[in-house]
Amino acid sequence: MSDAQSQIADIVGKNDIVLFMKGTPLFPQCGFSSRAIAILDRLGATYETIDVLQDPDIRQGIKAYSDWPTVPQLYVRGEFVGGSDIMMEMFESGELQQLLGVEAG
């Protein structure tokens, strides 16, 4: 595994809920990342974020790691959940609340 791949494995292994995104929760740099943050905040979830714009290796690496071409990407307990479209669908169906162990709000 390359450095970036093992770094990503380490991040998703150590954080129960982690969002790879462009920018930060306060200043998302893309509409999709902003939407992902809005969903997590709406659920009152506690999460970590990784700003892929700060690290080109992670930015490219996460695409290969997940076999997924875009950011944001949500990982929960080491499992890839999806991007913001899937998060939105799962939020609307209540699956995301269940996965994150939070009450539907």
Added chain:
Amino acid sequence: MPMAASEIERLIRAAIPDARIEITDLAGDGDHYSARVVSSRFAGLGRIKQHQLVYAALGGRVGGELHALQLQTAAPETEKTK
């Protein structure tokens, strides 16, 4: 670089022939699209696999040439009434 909706539809259909495809140009700039794809190929697959099939059909353009594609996928029998 903008990409025509018809080209997106053509690429998806080439890989997933039975797909029912609805494409919306969200911003009218040929660069921000939303697509809804319904195909029997998605039956029994999780959402991640379903989206990966569409991304594969678009051959690496998503996230590059095609900046923003909101995607919704479903198998015909699980399709929700919209």
